[in-house]
Amino acid sequence: MSNDVVLESLTEKIQRQDRRIKKLEAELLQARQAEVGNMLGQLRLREAVLLYVGQNAGNFEREIAEKFGREVAQEVSVSLFVLDNAPVSPEVRETFRKATNHGMNRW
Numbered sequence: 001m002s003n004d005v006v007l008e009s010l011t012e013k014i015q016r017q018d019r020r021i022k023k024l025e026a027e028l029l030q031a032r033q034a035e036v037g038n039m040l041g042q043l044r045l046r047e048a049v050l051l052y053v054g055q056n057a058g059n060f061e062r063e064i065a066e067k068f069g070r071e072v073a074q075e076v077s078v079s080l081f082v083l084d085n086a087p088v089s090p091e092v093r094e095t096f097r098k099a100t101n102h103g104m105n106r107w
Contacts, residue, residue, distance in 0.1 A: 033071040040079035049081050053096065053103050057082040 065073035083093050
């Protein structure tokens with residue numbers, strides 16, 4: 001009888017801890033999303049932009065979603081400028097990619 005009471009008590013405590021962990025994980029995800037969105041918004045207010053110079057922005061956004069979650073990827077994609085969408089010729093895009101060393105150089 002005493003073992004059953006102890007087992008039941010421990011099971012309830014574990015379940016409470018599991019619920020608390022899930023709640024904290026959700027809060028962390030919301031905080032991370034808000035932090036990313038705020039940071040990127042502040043950068044844009046200062047005329048700084050996030051520019052993707054690669055040739056497959058879809059893969060980039062999927063990688064962000066896999067590593068940081070779908071919500072963070074959504075916040076990034078809202079502020080992400082994609083060089084392939086720029087209103088310039090393909091030659092200008094390639095020149096820009098070379099000038100940035102495909103994202104490895106900064107000025």
